[in-house]
Amino acid sequence: MADLIVTLLKVAFLAVLWLFVLIVANVIRTDLFRPEPATSGGRATKPAVTARSGRQRRGQPRVLAIDNGPQAGTRLALVDEFRIGRAPDCALILDDDYVSGDHASLARRAGGEWVLTDLGSTNGTFVNEVRVTSPTVVTTADSLRIGRTQMRLET
Amino acid sequence: MSATAVSTGDAVVHRRRPVIGLLLLVLAQVIGAAGYVLTHLDIDGRLPSGWPVVFLAWFGVGLATYVLVRWRLPHADPVLLPATFLLVGVGLGMIHRIDLIAEPARHDAETQFVWLLLGIVTAVALVFLVKDYRLLRRFPYVLFLAGLVLLLLPLSPLGVELNGSRIWIRLLGYSFQPAEVAKLVLSLAFAGYLADTKDVLAMAGPRVLGFTLPRARDLGPIAVMWVASLLVLIYQKDLGTSMLFFGLFVAMVYVATGRGSWVVLGALLFAAGGWFAYQKFAYVGVRVSSWLHPFSDYDKNYQVIQAQFGFAYGGLLGRGWGLGRPGLTPLAKSDFITAAIGEELGIVGLVAVILVYGIIVARGLRTALSCTQPFGKLLSAGLSLVFALQVFAIIGGVTRLLPLTGLTTPFMSQGGSSMVANWLVVAVMLVVSNDARRPAVVRESEADVASLSADATQVISVPQLRRSAPRTAATPSAVEEEQGAPSAQTVVVPEDEMEATAPFRLPDAPPNPSQPPQQSQRFQPEEGQ
Numbered sequence: 001m002a003d004l005i006v007t008l009l010k011v012a013f014l015a016v017l018w019l020f021v022l023i024v025a026n027v028i029r030t031d032l033f034r035p036e037p038a039t040s041g042g043r044a045t046k047p048a049v050t051a052r053s054g055r056q057r058r059g060q061p062r063v064l065a066i067d068n069g070p071q072a073g074t075r076l077a078l079v080d081e082f083r084i085g086r087a088p089d090c091a092l093i094l095d096d097d098y099v100s101g102d103h104a105s106l107a108r109r110a111g112g113e114w115v116l117t118d119l120g121s122t123n124g125t126f127v128n129e130v131r132v133t134s135p136t137v138v139t140t141a142d143s144l145r146i147g148r149t150q151m152r153l154e155t
Numbered sequence: 156m157s158a159t160a161v162s163t164g165d166a167v168v169h170r171r172r173p174v175i176g177l178l179l180l181v182l183a184q185v186i187g188a189a190g191y192v193l194t195h196l197d198i199d200g201r202l203p204s205g206w207p208v209v210f211l212a213w214f215g216v217g218l219a220t221y222v223l224v225r226w227r228l229p230h231a232d233p234v235l236l237p238a239t240f241l242l243v244g245v246g247l248g249m250i251h252r253i254d255l256i257a258e259p260a261r262h263d264a265e266t267q268f269v270w271l272l273l274g275i276v277t278a279v280a281l282v283f284l285v286k287d288y289r290l291l292r293r294f295p296y297v298l299f300l301a302g303l304v305l306l307l308l309p310l311s312p313l314g315v316e317l318n319g320s321r322i323w324i325r326l327l328g329y330s331f332q333p334a335e336v337a338k339l340v341l342s343l344a345f346a347g348y349l350a351d352t353k354d355v356l357a358m359a360g361p362r363v364l365g366f367t368l369p370r371a372r373d374l375g376p377i378a379v380m381w382v383a384s385l386l387v388l389i390y391q392k393d394l395g396t397s398m399l400f401f402g403l404f405v406a407m408v409y410v411a412t413g414r415g416s417w418v419v420l421g422a423l424l425f426a427a428g429g430w431f432a433y434q435k436f437a438y439v440g441v442r443v444s445s446w447l448h449p450f451s452d453y454d455k456n457y458q459v460i461q462a463q464f465g466f467a468y469g470g471l472l473g474r475g476w477g478l479g480r481p482g483l484t485p486l487a488k489s490d491f492i493t494a495a496i497g498e499e500l501g502i503v504g505l506v507a508v509i510l511v512y513g514i515i516v517a518r519g520l521r522t523a524l525s526c527t528q529p530f531g532k533l534l535s536a537g538l539s540l541v542f543a544l545q546v547f548a549i550i551g552g553v554t555r556l557l558p559l560t561g562l563t564t565p566f567m568s569q570g571g572s573s574m575v576a577n578w579l580v581v582a583v584m585l586v587v588s589n590d591a592r593r594p595a596v597v598r599e600s601e602a603d604v605a606s607l608s609a610d611a612t613q614v615i616s617v618p619q620l621r622r623s624a625p626r627t628a629a630t631p632s633a634v635e636e637e638q639g640a641p642s643a644q645t646v647v648v649p650e651d652e653m654e655a656t657a658p659f660r661l662p663d664a665p666p667n668p669s670q671p672p673q674q675s676q677r678f679q680p681e682e683g684q
Contacts, residue, residue, distance in 0.1 A: 006197060006475055006478070007475070009193055009196070009197075009475070010193075010472060010473065010475035010476075011472065013186070013189055013190070013193060013476070013500075013504075014472060014473075014500065014501070014503050014504050014507070016182070016185070016186055016189065017186055017500075017504060017507045017508075018503075018507055019182070020179070020182050020183060020186060020237075020241060020507075020511075021507050021510050021511065021514070023175075023178075023179060023182070024179065024234050024237070024238065024511075024514050027172065027175055027179070027233065027234055028234065028514070028517070028518075028521075030170075031170065031172075083527070087351075087529075088354050089353075089354060089529055102289075102528060102529075105527065119527075119528070120287050120289060
C-alpha cells in the first residue's frame with residue numbers, strides 16, 4: 001500500500017484512540033459538575049444549600065425525637081444526612097440487637113423534605129408501622145421505627 | 156430509557172447515561188477492530204479473510220455484555236465497561252498481530268478470546284448472583300485466610316516454577332496464577348476488616364513526633380501481611396506480587412484511617428524487606444542491575460534491551476499496526492505487550508492506553524467517594540488502588556522506570572487467570588458503583604429492594620401462618636391483628652446470628668424498664684429547643 005495511506009491510517013487510528021479518551025473525560029466532567037443535591041455531598045453546591053436553608057427550613061423538621069425504646073427521651077438536631085445503625089461510624093447509634101450495622105439513612109433533599117432509606121437492614125425500617133422497601137419521604141406526622149426504637153421528626 | 160432517566164422532582168445524584176455508555180462501548184470496540192483490520196491491511200494489503208465472523212463475535216460479545224450489565228445494574232458507571240473493552244480490544248489486536256509473525260501463524264489470539272468470554276461470563280454471573288455486595292462484609296477473616304492460601308498456593312506441590320518465578324499452579328493440565336484471584340479476595344477481606352476496625356485504628360495509639368503511631372496490638376494484621384509478602388518475595392521469587400499485596404494492605408489502612416503513620420510504617424517495612432532480599436537473593440540483584448545498567452550485560456538483559464529498542468523504533472507516532480518488529484522481544488504477548496504497543500502505536504498510543512487505565516482507577520476512586528457505605532468505599536478504593544499498583548509496576552518495569560516484575564498487564568497481556576480475575580474486579584466495581592450512583596429516590600427499583608428484604612429476617616406469626624400460608628406478619632394488617640391478640644406466638648427466623656439474639660418484642664410493646672437508657676450517640680442532646 002502507498003506509504004501515504006499507511007501513515008494516514010496510522011494517524012487516524014491514534015486520533016480515534018484519543019477521541020475516546022477525550023469523550024470519556026467529558027463524560028466524567030459532566031458527571032462531576034452536574035448540580036447535586038445535598039445528599040451526594042457535592043462540595044460545590046453545599047454552600048448554596050446552607051445559604052438557602054435559613055429561610056427554607058422554617059417550619060421544616062429540625063429535631064429527631066426518640067419517643068420509645070432504650071434511648072427514649074433523646075432529642076437530637078438533624079444534620080443534612082446521617083446514618084442510623086449499630087455500627088460505630090453511624091451518627092445515631094442504636095444499641096439494640098434488632099438494629100443492623102448500617103440500618104437506615106435519613107437525608108434532607110434539596111426541597112427540604114426528609115427521605116428515610118433502608119440500607120438493606122435485616123429487620124426492616126418502619127414508617128407508621130409499614131415496612132419501607134424504597135426511600136420514603138417522612139414528615140413530622142410520621143412515626144418511624146427501627147428495631148425497638150420509635151422516633152419522630154419535630155420542628 | 157432516556158439519558159435523564161430520573162423522574163422530575165426527584166433528587167438527581169448521578170445521571171445514568173445509557174446512550175453515551177453504549178456509544179463509548181461501540182467506539183472502544185471499533186478501536187480494537189480497527190487494530191485488527193489495520194494489521195492485515197499493512198501486512199497483506201487486504202482485509203483479513205475471516206473478518207465478518209471476527210466482527211460478529213467481537214461486537215456481539217460487547218453488546219451482550221452491555222445489555223446484561225445495564226439490565227441488572229442500571230445505575231452503574233457508564234465509563235468502566237467501555238474502558239475495559241478498549242484495553243481488551245487493543246490487547247487482542249496486538250496478540251493477533253504478534254501471532255502473524257510466526258510461520259505458520261499462531262492462534263493465541265483465539266485462545267485469548269475464549270479466556271475473554273470466560274472472564275465476561277464470570278463477571279456477568281457475579282453481577283447477577285451478588286444481589287447485595289454488603290453480604291460479602293460478613294466474613295472478613297475467612298476471606299483473609301482464603302486470600303493468603305491462594306497467595307501462597309504456588310509454594311505447595313501444585314506450584315510450578317516458570318521463568319524463574321514460582322507464581323503458578325498446575326491443575327488438570329492448565330496453569331493458573333492464583334495471586335490474580337487473591338487480589339480480589341484480599342480486597343474484600345481488608346474492606347470488611349477495616350470497615351469494622353477503622354475507628355480504633357485511627358484513634359488509638361501514642362503520638363510520637365507528630366505521628367499517631369498504631370498500638371502494638373493493632374499491628375497484628377500488618378505483621379501477618381508483611382510476613383506473607385516476604386514469603387512470596389523469598390520463596391516465589393516474585394517482587395511484583397509481593398509489592399502488590401503489601402501495597403494493597405497499606406493503602407487500604409491509609410484510606411480507612413487517614414493516618415500517614417501507617418504509610419510511613421508500611422514503607423519502612425517494605426524497604427527493609429526489599430533491602431534484605433537485595434542482599435540475600437541473587438534474582439533481585441539481577442533485576443536491579445537490569446533496571447539500572449541494562450547495557451552492561453547484553454545477553455542477560457536481552458529482553459529489557461529489546462523492549463528499549465522497540466520503544467525507540469516506535470518513536471512518537473509508532474510504526475503502525477503490523478509494521479514494527481515486536482516479535483524480537485521475548486514474551487512480547489504477555490509481560491512485554493506494553494513494549495509491543497509502544498513500538499507500533501508510539502508514545503502517543505501508549506499514553507492513551509495508560510490514560511484509559513487511569514480512567515478505570517479514577518472511576519473506582521470516584522465510586523469510593525460517592526459511596527455512603529464504609530465497606531463499599533473501602534472495597535472500591537482498594538480494588539482501584541491494587542489495579543493502579545499493578546499497572547504502575549508492570550508498565551513501569553517494561554519502560555525501566557522501576558525494576559521489572561512479573562505482573563501481568565491487566566486485560567491486555569496473554570493469559571487466562573489474569574483476564575478472568577480482572578473481569579471479576581471490574582464486575583465488583585460495577586456493582587458498587589451501581590449502589591453508589593443510585594439516586595435517593597428510585598421508584599422503578601422497588602422490586603429490587605423487595606427481593607432483598609425477602610432474604611432478611613421476617614417475623615412470622617404462627618396463627619397467621621395457619622390461616623393464610625403465604626402471608627408474613629411484617630405487613631401492617633398482620634401487625635395490627637397481632638396487637639389485638641397478645642397470646643399470638645411470634646417466631647423469629649434468624650438470618651444472621653448477630654442480629655437476633657434477644658427474644659423479639661412486639662412492635663409497639665413498651666421498652667424494657669430494667670434496661671437503662673444508653674446514650675451512645677455522638678450528637679449532643681438538644682436542650683431548650
